[in-house]
Amino acid sequence: MVERRLARPEPTRIVLTEEGPALVSGPVELELPDGSRVRSDRAVTAVCHCRRSKRYPICDASHRRKVRQEGREA
Amino acid sequence: MTGTLDRPRTAAPELPTPRGPLSGAVVAALRGDPVPAVDTADADPYGDDLQLALHCCYELHYRGFAGVDDDREWDPAVLGLRRQLEQVFLAALRADVEPGDDVAAEVESLLVEPVGPGVRGVSHHLQRDGTLGQLREYVAHRSIYHLKEADPQAWVIPRLSGPAKAGLVTVEHDEYGSGRPERMHSTLFAEMMVEIGLSDAYGAYVEQAPGATLAEVNLMTLCGLHRGLRGASVGQFAMVELTSSPGSERLVKAMRRLGCGPAAIRFYDEHVEADAVHEQVVRRSVLDPLLAAEPELAADVVFGIRASSLLAERMGEHLLGCWERGTTSLRTTPTGSAG
Ligand code: FES
Ligand SMILES: [Fe+2]
Numbered sequence: 357m358v359e360r361r362l363a364r365p366e367p368t369r370i371v372l373t374e375e376g377p378a379l380v381s382g383p384v385e386l387e388l389p390d391g392s393r394v395r396s397d398r399a400v401t402a403v404c405h406c407r408r409s410k411r412y413p414i415c416d417a418s419h420r421r422k423v424r425q426e427g428r429e430a
Numbered sequence: 431m432t433g434t435l436d437r438p439r440t441a442a443p444e445l446p447t448p449r450g451p452l453s454g455a456v457v458a459a460l461r462g463d464p465v466p467a468v469d470t471a472d473a474d475p476y477g478d479d480l481q482l483a484l485h486c487c488y489e490l491h492y493r494g495f496a497g498v499d500d501d502r503e504w505d506p507a508v509l510g511l512r513r514q515l516e517q518v519f520l521a522a523l524r525a526d527v528e529p530g531d532d533v534a535a536e537v538e539s540l541l542v543e544p545v546g547p548g549v550r551g552v553s554h555h556l557q558r559d560g561t562l563g564q565l566r567e568y569v570a571h572r573s574i575y576h577l578k579e580a581d582p583q584a585w586v587i588p589r590l591s592g593p594a595k596a597g598l599v600t601v602e603h604d605e606y607g608s609g610r611p612e613r614m615h616s617t618l619f620a621e622m623m624v625e626i627g628l629s630d631a632y633g634a635y636v637e638q639a640p641g642a643t644l645a646e647v648n649l650m651t652l653c654g655l656h657r658g659l660r661g662a663s664v665g666q667f668a669m670v671e672l673t674s675s676p677g678s679e680r681l682v683k684a685m686r687r688l689g690c691g692p693a694a695i696r697f698y699d700e701h702v703e704a705d706a707v708h709e710q711v712v713r714r715s716v717l718d719p720l721l722a723a724e725p726e727l728a729a730d731v732v733f734g735i736r737a738s739s740l741l742a743e744r745m746g747e748h749l750l751g752c753w754e755r756g757t758t759s760l761r762t763t764p765t766g767s768a769g
C-alpha cells in the first residue's frame with residue numbers, strides 16, 4: 357500500500373493563455389455573477405477569458421482571429 | 431443498402447464490392463482466393479480502386495470483415511499488397527504537398543477563421559442553405575471515420591514518450607468518453623446517424639463512399655501504423671483538433687435549421703466545446719513537447735497537417751461539386767451487392 361501523506365494538497369494550476377481561455381485541470385464548477393453555476397467534467401476545461409464565447413463561460417474558440425471573405429457566391 | 435439497417439452495431443462488416451484490379455486483388459486475398467499480380471504503375475493514387483483496396487487492408491487492423499479469418503491481418507500476401515498501395519498513396523501525397531518545417535506558422539494559419547459569404551466549405555454550405563438530404567450524405571461520408579473516431583490516432587501512442595504521450599492520451603481519453611462509454615464520440619456519432627435516419631452499423635456506407643472519402647481515413651491509418659510517420663500522425667491529429675470547433679458550430683446551426691432532433695445535434699454540439707479545449711492541449715501538451723524532444727520531426731508534422739488538409743479539401747470539393755450539379759455525392763450501390 358502507498359503510504360498516506362498528510363501533505364497540503366497541490367495548488368490548482370490555471371494556465372492563462374495569451375490569445376484566449378484560461379485552462380483549468382479537473383472537474384470544475386463556475387459560478388456566474390447571477391449566481392447560476394456551470395459544471396464541466398473534462399480533464400481540462402477552457403474557461404472563456406475574451407467574453408466572446410457564445411457558450412460563456414466555456415470557451416468555444418470565438419476568440420480566434422477572423423478574416424472576412426466577400427462573396428463569390430450569389 | 432437493404433440488410434445493413436438491421437445489422438447490430440458491433441458486427442463485422444461484409445467485404446465490399448471491388449472497384450477495379452487493386453481492390454479486386456485485395457478482396458480475393460481476403461477471401462482466400464488466388465491473388466493476381468497487381469500493377470500499380472497507372473493507378474490513380476486517390477481513386478476509388480486504390481483507396482478501397484487500402485481501406486480493406488487497413489480494416490483488418492480494426493474490426494475485420496465477416497467471413498474473413500482474423501489471421502489475415504498478418505498474412506504476408508495481404509501485407510505485401512498493402513505495402514505497394516501505401517507507396518503509391520504516400521508518394522502522391524509527398525509530391526502534392528509543399529514541404530515545410532515551420533510548425534508554429536502552420537498552426538497560426540489554422541487558427542485564423544475565414545468568415546463571410548465568400549467562404550467555400552461543406553459546413554458553410556450546410557449552415558447556409560444545405561438540404562437535409564445533403565446533411566445526411568455528409569454524415570454518411572464522415573461515418574467511415576467517426577464510427578471508429580480516435581482509433582487511428584491511438585496507434586501513435588506507443589511511438590511517443592514523456593509529456594507528448596501524456597498530452598495526446600488526455601485528448602484521446604476525452605474522445606473515448608473519459609471512462610463513460612455513453613459519452614464516447616463514436617457512440618454519439620452512431621446516435622446521431624440513427625436520429626437522422628441512417629444506419630449506424632459499422633461500415634454500412636463504405637460501399638457508397640468514394641475514394642476521396644476513404645483517402646482521408648486511410649491517411650490516418652497509414653500514419654498511425656508506421657512508426658516512421660509518427661510526426662505526420664501527430665500533424666494529422668492536430669489538424670483535426672485545431673479546425674473542428676468552428677466547423678462543428680456551423681453543423682449545429684445546420685441541424686437546428688433543418689429541424690434535427692437532440693441526439694443529432696449533440697455530436698457536433700459536444701465538439702464545439704471539446705475541440706476548443708483539445709486545440710489548446712494539442713498545441714501546448716503535444717506539439718510543443720514533441721518538437722522539443724524530437725525537433726527533426728517538424729517537417730513530418732507539417733506534412734501531416736498539409737496532407738490531411740489537402741485530402742479534406744478534395745473531399746469537400748467532391749461534395750460541393752456534386753451538389754452544385756444536383757447529383758448525390760455518394761456512390762450508387764451496385765445492384766444486388768449490398769446484402
Ligand atoms: S476565450 Fe475562447 S471564446 Fe473566449
Ligand atoms: Fe471527437
Ligand SMILES: [Fe+2]
Nearest residue numbers: 671704705708
Ligand atoms: Fe477532439
